[in-house]
Every structure is written in C-alpha cells, then in structure tokens.
Amino acid sequence: MGKLIGYAHVSTKAQDADRQIKDLIAAGVRRDDLYVDHGVSGARASRPAFDRALDALHEGDTLVITTLDRLGRSTVNMLSLAEQLRSKGINLRVLNLGGGNVDTATPMGSMVFTVMAALAQMELEIKRERVTDSVTKRRAAGGDLGGRRPAFTDSQIENARRLIDAGQPATHVARDLGMSRATLYRRIADLDVKQWMKIQKG
Incomplete structure (x- = not known):
C-alpha cells in the first residue's frame, strides 16, 4: 500500500x-x-x-x-x-x-x-468580484483605499464644476472621478482660489 x-x-x-x-x-x-x-x-x-x-x-x-x-x-x-x-x-x-x-x-x-x-475556479472568480465590488463601493463613499491617489488637472475639476452647475448631482460627478463629494468641493474651492490669485497677478 x-x-x-x-x-x-x-x-x-x-x-x-x-x-x-x-x-x-x-x-x-x-x-x-x-x-x-x-x-x-x-x-x-x-x-x-x-x-x-x-x-x-x-x-x-x-x-x-x-x-x-x-x-x-x-x-x-x-x-x-x-x-x-x-x-x-x-x-x-x-x-x-x-x-x-x-x-x-x-x-x-x-x-x-x-x-x-x-x-473551484468559479468560486475564486466570485470572491474576486466581491472584492472588486467592495472597493468600488468604498471608492464611491470616499473611503481611503491606500496607494497613490489619482492626479486631476484643473481642466478636469473645471469640467466637473460645469456639470454640477448644469444640474448633475455632485455625488455622481465625484464618483465618476473616483473621489468623495467633499473632496470634489474642496478641489473646486482650491481652483477658485488659484484662478482668483491669477487674476490678481494679471
């Protein structure tokens, strides 16, 4: 044996x-x-x-x-x-x-x-989908996922502001950019300050 x-x-x-x-x-x-x-x-x-x-x-x-x-x-x-x-x-x-x-x-x-x-492979794929779904939900909620945060240009933030001014929900616009609504508003405020300083210097 x-x-x-x-x-x-x-x-x-x-x-x-x-x-x-x-x-x-x-x-x-x-x-x-x-x-x-x-x-x-x-x-x-x-x-x-x-x-x-x-x-x-x-x-x-x-x-x-x-x-x-x-x-x-x-x-x-x-x-x-x-x-x-x-x-x-x-x-x-x-x-x-x-x-x-x-x-x-x-x-x-x-x-x-x-x-x-x-x-067994299908079960592994389901687990991966759950992790991906969890990450997506955390990102939509503004959760900190660690790692390097994506850099956004002033024009992207300006476009986001235009979308909000046109009636798009700020939460949806922020989610599409992969940030929280609070972060988006802060970036818009920073852009306003930057533009105001540029006008003052000009």
Whole structure:
C-alpha cells in the first residue's frame, strides 16, 4: 500500500494552516509526510513545499489535500497536474469531496474532477468580484483605499464644476472621478482660489 502525502497552503503569512493540517492528519497522513506552504499564492507556478510534496510521491502513493483550490488556481492548471499524477500511477484524494479518491484514470473520475476544478475556479472568480465590488463601493463613499491617489488637472475639476452647475448631482460627478463629494468641493474651492490669485497677478 502506498503512502499518503499531505499538502496544505495559506496565501499569506498572517493565516495559519492548523485546520488543514488537523484534517490531513485525521485523514491518515503522518506528520512527517505533511508539506505546508506559508505566504505563497496558489497562483504561483512554483511553490517550494508543494514541489517537495510532488518529489516525495511515487507510484501507488496518494496526494491528499483538503480542498481542490489547494491544487491550483485555474482549471487548466489543476487538470494538467492531475494528468501528471495519473501518468505516474499516483492517486489524488480531496477531503471536501467526501474523502474519496478522484480517480482521473476513469471516465467518471475525469468528469468529476473537471467539474470540481471548474467550480473551484468559479468560486475564486466570485470572491474576486466581491472584492472588486467592495472597493468600488468604498471608492464611491470616499473611503481611503491606500496607494497613490489619482492626479486631476484643473481642466478636469473645471469640467466637473460645469456639470454640477448644469444640474448633475455632485455625488455622481465625484464618483465618476473616483473621489468623495467633499473632496470634489474642496478641489473646486482650491481652483477658485488659484484662478482668483491669477487674476490678481494679471
């Protein structure tokens, strides 16, 4: 009977893999056969501990992971890796699929794996959309997103003022510029002062 090789990973060093490790041990993986990547994105082609886990696998062994996204972050990547394992006679066991082996050597196993890989990628895309939506809402509310703020020219601020004077809601104009209404009004006031000083000098 082959060995069980367990792999866990967390994307940031602030996260911990304790739950994954606990589940892998409960599934029969020995601590000596556990490989964990900390602070390494699943999107990276090379993951040190994952590479060592693959090197430790031999024909008849089983790679055990807790969730399918531990294997990779794209359907193509997951399927490619599964094919590599199958060609070497290595099984794959995903604990969130009921603890059974996903046997990619059979038509049914290949179908199940393909569907689950696609679902894992879809779940990741949904998470990304939620983050993007959150950022958009914070920007619309004038929240500080960090990083360098966009620079706006005087003509852009002047155009914004014209839109407001023409009846456009200031909140909508500010949102389109990626700033809060208060910030837009402050920029308009700064522009007024700048223009007044230019007139005085002229």
